[in-house]
Amino acid sequence: MTNPADFDIARARAETPGCAHGAHFTASGASLMPQCVIDAIQDHVDLEAKIGGYEAEDRCRDKIEHTYDALADMLHCRSDEIALVENATRGWDMAFYAFDFGPGDRILTAQSEYASNYIAYLQIAKRTGAEIVTVPDDDNGQLDVTAMANLIDDQTKLIAVTHVPTSGGLVNPAAEIGKVAKDAGVPYLLDACQSAGQMPLNVKEIGCDMLSATGRKFLRGPRGTGFLYIRRELAEELEPPFLDLHAATWTGPDSYEIRRDARRFENWESYVAGRVGLGVAVDYAMDWGLDRIEARVTALADGLRDRLDALDGVTVRDLGAKRCGIVTFTVNGMGPEEIKLILARQDIHVLTSTASGTLLDMHARGLTELIRAGVHYFNSEEEVDRLVGAVAALR
Ligand SMILES: Cc1ncc(COP(=O)(O)O)c(C=O)c1O
Numbered sequence: 001m002t003n004p005a006d007f008d009i010a011r012a013r014a015e016t017p018g019c020a021h022g023a024h025f026t027a028s029g030a031s032l033m034p035q036c037v038i039d040a041i042q043d044h045v046d047l048e049a050k051i052g053g054y055e056a057e058d059r060c061r062d063k064i065e066h067t068y069d070a071l072a073d074m075l076h077c078r079s080d081e082i083a084l085v086e087n088a089t090r091g092w093d094m095a096f097y098a099f100d101f102g103p104g105d106r107i108l109t110a111q112s113e114y115a116s117n118y119i120a121y122l123q124i125a126k127r128t129g130a131e132i133v134t135v136p137d138d139d140n141g142q143l144d145v146t147a148m149a150n151l152i153d154d155q156t157k158l159i160a161v162t163h164v165p166t167s168g169g170l171v172n173p174a175a176e177i178g179k180v181a182k183d184a185g186v187p188y189l190l191d192a193c194q195s196a197g198q199m200p201l202n203v204k205e206i207g208c209d210m211l212s213a214t215g216r217k218f219l220r221g222p223r224g225t226g227f228l229y230i231r232r233e234l235a236e237e238l239e240p241p242f243l244d245l246h247a248a249t250w251t252g253p254d255s256y257e258i259r260r261d262a263r264r265f266e267n268w269e270s271y272v273a274g275r276v277g278l279g280v281a282v283d284y285a286m287d288w289g290l291d292r293i294e295a296r297v298t299a300l301a302d303g304l305r306d307r308l309d310a311l312d313g314v315t316v317r318d319l320g321a322k323r324c325g326i327v328t329f330t331v332n333g334m335g336p337e338e339i340k341l342i343l344a345r346q347d348i349h350v351l352t353s354t355a356s357g358t359l360l361d362m363h364a365r366g367l368t369e370l371i372r373a374g375v376h377y378f379n380s381e382e383e384v385d386r387l388v389g390a391v392a393a394l395r
Pocket residue numbers: 028087088089090114116162164165166191193194213214226
């Protein structure tokens with residue numbers, strides 16, 4: 001068992017320039033990058049300025065390749081099962097829209113599904129006659145795996161679930177879902193946008209066939225970066241919704257050939273400095289150890305929840321048998337945006353979530369808005385004290 005106290009917080013903070021500029025509880029939006037990631041991006045942009053963009057890319061091919069290898073190491077898959085894309089949504093979309101849905105095909109998803117994903121289900125349902133089946137939550141507020149198993153039938157074409165929803169600390173039981181998906185032989189797409197970088201993710205243990213995530217949240221990578229894992233055999237079966245001359249080769253006047261690896265889900269032009277920076281961010285997270293990161297983040301978030309919950313007029317809103325580094329709460333009589341501004345004046349930075357981000361879940365809970373504090377391992381106990389003190393002083 002990893003001890004959360006076994007963490008060199010002084011080093012983590014010294015290597016994070018943003019720590020000198022306020023308390024940042026924003027890891028579920030865009031976290032603070034460590035110096036090594038900032039250096040990698042800046043060095044690459046400097047090189048582009050000196051020798052040109054294409055030339056700089058040629059010179060750093062090994063660094064770009066390393067990003068695939070680092071992500072494969074992190075996810076316990078092969079490098080040719082990784083596609084690098086612009087953001088988590090694009091990775092997710094490339095996988096989802098590759099399925100050939102037809103009338104009556106069923107897409108099983110969770111109550112706390114992310115808006116962009118659900119909008120895509122709605123669009124596909126409208127276009128093709130596919131059916132969206134939202135699996136109910138269990139008493140802990142996480143996806144009810146038994147109910148999901150009972151909802152699977154011959155028409156179930158895809159299980160697509162968000163691991164950590166945008167509006168709370170809940171961690172959906174990804175591996176239990178994976179077991180049911182595997183037993184039923186249904187492809188499983190996991191949106192790990194908010195879990196990547198704050199906990200270990202092993203695609204074999206989870207049993208997912210596809211997984212999408214961003215670089216900028218808990219992985220502490222650059223904005224404008226994302227990635228998709230897709231199991232090799234499935235990648236070969238699925239034709240991406242968009243193809244270009246990187247994803248495929250124009251072989252004759254009437255023909256093209258799609259590449260076989262996961263890069264068929266990419267496109268040619270990319271944010272090269274970001275790709276390099278992403279690889280450095282993954283190395284950095286792996287160097288700390290994702291087990292240790294999870295232990296530290298969970299302990300800090302649990303402490304914050306307990307202390308906020310003890311405050312008069314403050315309600316912690318996180319659901320789930322397992323909770324992560326995202327802490328959500330409301331304050332009686334005050335709106336989240338107003339609170340965010342008051343805290344920002346004290347150099348304490350939090351985020352907010354609105355109902356439209358996870359509409360079904362927020363409506364079911366009768367909520368319109370939340371304050372979202374994403375704790376990361378570099379947050380100090382003093383910063384948590386400041387946040388609790390500032391919330392207590394609101395009333
Ligand atoms: C659960 C979840 N999925 C997907 C996304 C979208 O990520 P991106 O903005 O990188 O496309 C978010 C962003 O907040 C999210 O919370």
